Amino acid sequence: MLFPTTTVGSFPKPDWLKAARARHARGALDDRELDRLERKATEEWIRIQEEVGIDILVDGEMYRGDMAAFFADRLDGFEASGLVRSYGNRYYKKPIAKREVRFREPMTVDWWRFAQGLTDRPVKGILTGPYTMMDWSFNEAYPDRRSLTLALARALRHEVDALVDAGCRYVQIDEPAVSTRADELETVIEAMAICTDGLPAGVKTISHVCYGDFAAIYPDLLRIPVHQLDLELTNSELDMLALFARHPFTKEIAFGVVDVHSHRVETVEDVKRRVRAALEVIPPERMTLDPDCGLKTRTQDETVAKLRVIVQAARELREELAAQPA
Amino acid sequence: MLAVSFGSYPRIGDTPGEQTLRRALHAFDRDEIAAEELEAVHRDVVKTVLREQAEAGLDVVTDGQVTWNDPLSHVARGLDGVEINGLLRWFDNNFYYRQPVLTGPVRWAKPILLEELEFASAAADRPLKAVLPGPLTFAAMSREGAGPVSRAGALAVAEALNRELGSWAEVELAYVQVEEPSFGSDTDRGFLRELYAALLRDVTLPVIVAPCFRDVSRAWPALFDLPVAGFHLDLRSHAANASALDGRGLPEDAAVSLGVLDARNTRRESPAEVAREVERLRTGLASKGPLLLTTSCGLEFLPRSAARQKLRILAEIRDLVAGTPAAVGAR
Numbered sequence: 001m002l003f004p005t006t007t008v009g010s011f012p013k014p015d016w017l018k019a020a021r022a023r024h025a026r027g028a029l030d031d032r033e034l035d036r037l038e039r040k041a042t043e044e045w046i047r048i049q050e051e052v053g054i055d056i057l058v059d060g061e062m063y064r065g066d067m068a069a070f071f072a073d074r075l076d077g078f079e080a081s082g083l084v085r086s087y088g089n090r091y092y093k094k095p096i097a098k099r100e101v102r103f104r105e106p107m108t109v110d111w112w113r114f115a116q117g118l119t120d121r122p123v124k125g126i127l128t129g130p131y132t133m134m135d136w137s138f139n140e141a142y143p144d145r146r147s148l149t150l151a152l153a154r155a156l157r158h159e160v161d162a163l164v165d166a167g168c169r170y171v172q173i174d175e176p177a178v179s180t181r182a183d184e185l186e187t188v189i190e191a192m193a194i195c196t197d198g199l200p201a202g203v204k205t206i207s208h209v210c211y212g213d214f215a216a217i218y219p220d221l222l223r224i225p226v227h228q229l230d231l232e233l234t235n236s237e238l239d240m241l242a243l244f245a246r247h248p249f250t251k252e253i254a255f256g257v258v259d260v261h262s263h264r265v266e267t268v269e270d271v272k273r274r275v276r277a278a279l280e281v282i283p284p285e286r287m288t289l290d291p292d293c294g295l296k297t298r299t300q301d302e303t304v305a306k307l308r309v310i311v312q313a314a315r316e317l318r319e320e321l322a323a324q325p326a
Numbered sequence: 327m328l329a330v331s332f333g334s335y336p337r338i339g340d341t342p343g344e345q346t347l348r349r350a351l352h353a354f355d356r357d358e359i360a361a362e363e364l365e366a367v368h369r370d371v372v373k374t375v376l377r378e379q380a381e382a383g384l385d386v387v388t389d390g391q392v393t394w395n396d397p398l399s400h401v402a403r404g405l406d407g408v409e410i411n412g413l414l415r416w417f418d419n420n421f422y423y424r425q426p427v428l429t430g431p432v433r434w435a436k437p438i439l440l441e442e443l444e445f446a447s448a449a450a451d452r453p454l455k456a457v458l459p460g461p462l463t464f465a466a467m468s469r470e471g472a473g474p475v476s477r478a479g480a481l482a483v484a485e486a487l488n489r490e491l492g493s494w495a496e497v498e499l500a501y502v503q504v505e506e507p508s509f510g511s512d513t514d515r516g517f518l519r520e521l522y523a524a525l526l527r528d529v530t531l532p533v534i535v536a537p538c539f540r541d542v543s544r545a546w547p548a549l550f551d552l553p554v555a556g557f558h559l560d561l562r563s564h565a566a567n568a569s570a571l572d573g574r575g576l577p578e579d580a581a582v583s584l585g586v587l588d589a590r591n592t593r594r595e596s597p598a599e600v601a602r603e604v605e606r607l608r609t610g611l612a613s614k615g616p617l618l619l620t621t622s623c624g625l626e627f628l629p630r631s632a633a634r635q636k637l638r639i640l641a642e643i644r645d646l647v648a649g650t651p652a653a654v655g656a657r
Contacts, residue, residue: 081592082340082629087413087422088395089351091338094420094629096592136420138592180418212415261412 002284002321003314004055006254008208008230009126010294011060012303017041038063039114046118048304053311056170057123059115067128068136069095075155077101081138096138101151103158109166122170125163129175130156130191146187153194160195164203172206179212185220193225206230210293214240219247230254232292234274235261244281253282256292258306265305271313284321289314327617328385329644333457333503334624335375335390336633344630347371368393369445376450378634383641386453386500389446396423398459398467404438405486407431417507417539419627426468428475432482434489443497453500460506461487461521484524491529502531509537511545522552534583538623539563546570556581562588562622576612585622587640592632597639601646619644
């Protein structure tokens, strides 16, 4: 089927779950009750994705806070730091790699099993990639950025294997920090190879990357050893298509067709126009449609409306292509 | 040799008492407190930040840029013809700034930082350094309409910042640090000279031009063309940057600001090791001007407890390195 639809990973948490997480953080709610509520929210998102007609689902990350800290908290070797500013009056606890980083036990597999158990459609397993984990942590344990990245890759490979052993067939390893330093792309590639080399046939590997100066790392970006790159194209006004015209995009692409930073819900025609522009440089059989990035900062209504637009646009595009003479 | 604060300092810490500003900003956003109350909290935090730098043993302090939301928008929003847009990544940091957009003729209308500097200068018990974004970086990180900032736009920014510097004439300042993280080997040397001629016209303040984050191992000597008092070198973001000090052409009386501690990592450096490195670098320096020991960049990428520790290490390194103290603010 042409133009399968998916999403990048996160969905907005319902208000009742945000309140529960705050109570849990204060010690006013126990682990079991929080877990029950997180499962309830996960199930709701699975139902919504099925009802909207998304093809490849995600668990929505109801149980994750910060995408680096979630994994750092569950790996050996990390400690939480004090608060660090991300912008304006916003702060986060940036993890510190204090000692040798090691895999302890599966971090996302139970959640993947739970989500997959709720649906017949495939559910992606989603991890924060080793380079991004390194870039978003302080490093007190390793001599340089590369060695911490590779240690993280070796630890995360255990998680990838555990997901695959559990039956996961779509493994997404996100590297939003990939464009931070163009001169470190080789490290990204080396680390991703540790995570993906030799996986069984039938396992599709994906990496979501976003933001930044892609002109500086393209076409080398294509050497990241995954089957599919998931790219934020809408927010950058499709600038990347010009790069693909000069040097062909040789992988599968998950093409971000709606802006996750805008409250405005795009029209079906907006999305189809973006896809038609991309079809000039990428063949349809290599294209999956999804939003630019995780949707956790949008409201539930905005999220669902954006997903419906993507699904409808995919349907219409399939029909249009089928109607065209070969 | 002086231990000098680079610029920014974490505005909040991890204890409830260190988070007054965070709470005040939330309350201000919800219209629960007036602008005067927020300003009072800002001033309290500036005093705290000045005290922490003094307690660590620094010779030259800053106001910590406590009122700044990011390295550009705080100054940019004070200029006519500039609007502030959405969030973008600040170089290779997981830190985001609001992008200035040049929407009309850029003009300086009134002093932007003057009151803050007067307050800090009065509150500090030792020499103060002021910080200003440089015109090269301002232009590179902003937009003009929908596209990049034109040369004319960049020159207009430099002229506006020149008026801002002019307004500081009565403030007692040891140094003015003009921050240029955009500077690197891709910088047009001739245009940089033009920008700095505009920025520093009739300015007598001792200006340190401060690139950081990037590899400037080859590009650094291009800064020697500029009519400034001194040059900063970030020794920690790229190992190759130390080799910039081997080059010739450093003006004899220039102040050299060495970023010897990594302000983007919590790892505690060994004072003895860094002191030996400073000794080694100092013997090769052509300049007889003041040597300023500082961090690689501002400290706001660290938790406050780690920032305090970096400053104490800095003072320790200064004490370990033998040498006669240089005159503060000497050109």
